[in-house]
Amino acid sequence: MDGERSMKRRVVSAKKSAPRKKLPAKKKPVAKRPAPAKRAAAKPKLAAEPSQFATAAGGPWGKCFLPRKAGERRYWLVKSEPEVFSWDDLTAATDRTTHWDGVRNFAARNFLRDGMKHGDQVFFYHSMANPQAIVGICEVAREAYPDYTAFDPAHPGFDAESSPAKPTWFMVDLRAVDKMPSPVTLPMIKRAKALAQMALLRIGRLSVTPVTEREWRAVRALAKE
C-alpha cells in the first residue's frame, strides 16, 4: 500500500455546471427534484451486466468479455489527467505500479472488472492535457479487486452504496512498461484511418476502454513515425 489518495479518473469536484438553458415552452413543467440528501440516500440502479452492455452497444466492444484462447493477451486504454496522476507519477511509484482507483462509471467498471486480465497491455492516455496523447504503455499487474477508496468517507471517491461486503467499484494494479517513443496525440489518432473505430473516439468519455490488436499495432506504429 502506498497510501496515495489520488483518483486516476478525477471526479471534478469543485466545478459547478452552468444553469441550464430555458426549456422550450411546449415542454410541460415537472416537479422539482428531491433535495440532494434524499437523492444521495436513494438506491442506485443495478449495473448493467457486461453481456447486456455488449448487446446494447451493438459494437465490437462486447468481444473483450468473451472467453480467451490459451495465452491470449488483450489490450486496453486508460485515461488520466496528468495534473492528478501522470505517466511520470506511475514510473516514480514503487515497483512502477499503482492501484487504478476512481473509476465510477459502470461501463468502464465492467471493462476493468470483467475484461482486464493479468498481463494485458494498456495504453496510458493523458486527458485534459497539452498534448492530449497516449504517452506510455503499462500492464495489468493485478486483476480487479474492490476499490477501497469508495469506502472512505473522507476520500473524494467515497460512495456510500459501495461496501466491502458488496463492492460496487473495482480497481486493478497497473505497472509501467515503456514510455512511448513519442506521444501519439489525439489529432494523430483522429487522422488515422485504422483508428476510426477506436473506442476512445467512439464510446462516450469512458476512462477505461478496450483496444483491438489492430489498433494497438496502429498506435504503436504512429509513435515510431
Added chain:
DNA sequence: GCCAACGTTGGC
C-alpha cells in the same frame, strides 16, 4: 470558458 455528449436520478 463553452458546450456537446452522455450518464444518472426519480417523478410521472
Added chain:
DNA sequence: GCCAACGTTGGC
C-alpha cells in the same frame, strides 16, 4: 418505461 433535470467529461 419515458423523459426532464442535472451532473460530469473532456475536447475545443
